[in-house]
Amino acid sequence: MIRFDHATKRYPGGLTALSDVSFDVAPGEMVLVGGHSGAGKSTLLKLIAAIERPTGGAVLVNGQNVGALKRAAIPYLRRNLGVVFQDQKLLFDRNAFENVMLPLAIAGFPPREAAKRARAALDKVGLLEREKAMPVALSGGEQQRLSIARAVVNRPNLLLADEPTAHLDPDTARDVAEIFLDFHRVGVTVFIATYDDAYFAPAAPRKLTLDHGRLLA
Amino acid sequence: MNIWFSHQSAAFSLALRRLLVAPVNTLLSLLAMGIALALPAGGQMLFANAQQLANRSAPAARISLYLAVDADRKAATDLESKFKNNPAIKSWQFMAREETLARMKKSEGLGDVIDALPKNPFPDAYTLVPRDEGPDATEKLAAELRKLPKVDHVQLDSAWVRRLDALLRLGRTSLLLLATLLGVGLIAITFNTIRLQVLTQRAEIEVSRLLGATDAFIRRPFYWFGALQGLGGGLVAWCIVRLATLGLAGPIGELGQLYSLGFTLEPLSAVGSGVLLLAAVGLGWAGAALSLRQYLKDI
Incomplete structure (x- = not known):
């Protein structure tokens, strides 16, 4: 599903965010990436979603070499991923339903089927009653769940999340983690950067730990 | 699609x-x-x-010729015989000063002004159609006409067009x-x-x-x-x-x-x-x- 092969990411200016990272993620696996702040967790996720390109080595997603993708091919790669961003990246001028509709509109779904899927995704995260609410009116936990709904509405086979339980109270964090566990149960590959390993323990996930851009054995 | x-x-x-x-x-x-x-x-x-x-x-060349106000009818008939002998002139039309006066009186706002004048201010006039309507020929004809006796003013009507x-x-x-x-x-x-x-x-x-x-x-x-x-x-x-x-x-x-x-x-x-x-x-x-x-x- 995902393969890092001696991947290195050096930012202009000399900062090396990832150095010689190699690992594999099998289809249907749940993998957690831990490590101190600035260890390179976010960069790792950005390499998978082709937001950044590796400066050395290779990153393969679904058999595609992400680093070598043409600019025009990147959108199609991203449509097969669900990404929950650390800052959620919700659109604050659109209501919950419209936020979830966005990936479907991008992929060109017919409006009626898109609406059906969007409601199903909102239902999955428990926000169906709040579909008309603007993101500002949602609590932190609800916003996080909305961004998960948007990530999964395309029914991706790979779900990435960057600190999905950070800044949430323990009960809410547990609810959010439960949603990821559900997806894992139905066979979605889940790849999460997090400090809060405990919430995901029921899936007995594999753990990777980064330290200053290097993967600890 | x-x-x-x-x-x-x-x-x-x-x-x-x-x-x-x-x-x-x-x-x-x-x-x-x-x-x-x-x-x-x-x-x-x-x-x-x-x-x-x-x-x-349409830019048809017309020449307006105005006689001096003091010219009598005889001067006009003299002119006509000259027109007849001039091959450059195709046709002409006479406008008597009395007619012009009557027409102008009917015009809006001018009636009172004209009534106030002691005598008819309009001269006898001719409208001439030249045989050659080109600008050079009409210009030349107009110059000739200006030299005729008792002719006060010659105007090329096509000029404004x-x-x-x-x-x-x-x-x-x-x-x-x-x-x-x-x-x-x-x-x-x-x-x-x-x-x-x-x-x-x-x-x-x-x-x-x-x-x-x-x-x-x-x-x-x-x-x-x-x-x-x-x-x-x-x-x-x-x-x-x-x-x-x-x-x-x-x-x-x-x-x-x-x-x-x-x-x-x-x-x-x-x-x-x-x-x-x-x-x-x-x-x-x-x-x-x-x-x-x-x-x-x-x-």
Whole structure:
């Protein structure tokens, strides 16, 4: 599903965010990436979603070499991923339903089927009653769940999340983690950067730990 | 095809929503564009009318010849025999001073003035049609006629038509220049509004990219925005020109009547209106395209 092969990411200016990272993620696996702040967790996720390109080595997603993708091919790669961003990246001028509709509109779904899927995704995260609410009116936990709904509405086979339980109270964090566990149960590959390993323990996930851009054995 | 259509219609409604979400900004942009477009469009309308007027008053060469006021009828008959012997003159028509007086008295506002005069101020006059209507030949004939006895004034009636013609040519060139300049201005207006749009929609563009939007998907609503704004500006311009036509029609009609030209101001033609709207949409689209090329690549 995902393969890092001696991947290195050096930012202009000399900062090396990832150095010689190699690992594999099998289809249907749940993998957690831990490590101190600035260890390179976010960069790792950005390499998978082709937001950044590796400066050395290779990153393969679904058999595609992400680093070598043409600019025009990147959108199609991203449509097969669900990404929950650390800052959620919700659109604050659109209501919950419209936020979830966005990936479907991008992929060109017919409006009626898109609406059906969007409601199903909102239902999955428990926000169906709040579909008309603007993101500002949602609590932190609800916003996080909305961004998960948007990530999964395309029914991706790979779900990435960057600190999905950070800044949430323990009960809410547990609810959010439960949603990821559900997806894992139905066979979605889940790849999460997090400090809060405990919430995901029921899936007995594999753990990777980064330290200053290097993967600890 | 179906996906194409639903993409376009989604982009269209998004663009419309963005226009309506800031009505004051939109209105100001439309006004600026409308006024910029109304100038060349209105100019074109006036120009078409002037051209029509010039065409209708066919540039047939006529020479008006006025006798001295103190010339008697004998001087006139003497002249006629000279006309008869001049091969350059095709025909002529005599206008007796009494007739002219009677005609002028009927004219609006002149009756009282003429009544107040002690005697008939109008001279006997001839209208001559030259055999050769070319400007050189008529000029030469007029010069000959000026030398005849008791002839006070000789006037070439075709001169004003030729002057009008030259003026029209000048008008057409100026109009073209004006239209080009204001067209560039229009592109600049759209360029700037789209730039602001790109900045305001920055979050949305970024998120859409991350969710797998292609460049075309992101650009589409902005193209529609530019085109719709152009269309709106074109409609405003059309209304301005239409209102100006309605306002001017009365006074110009009266003026035409006074000069017995039977002239009425024609509004912008259907083709002219179509060209105006198409140009407005095209310029809006072009402004958007330029702006996107400049500002979208860094997001």
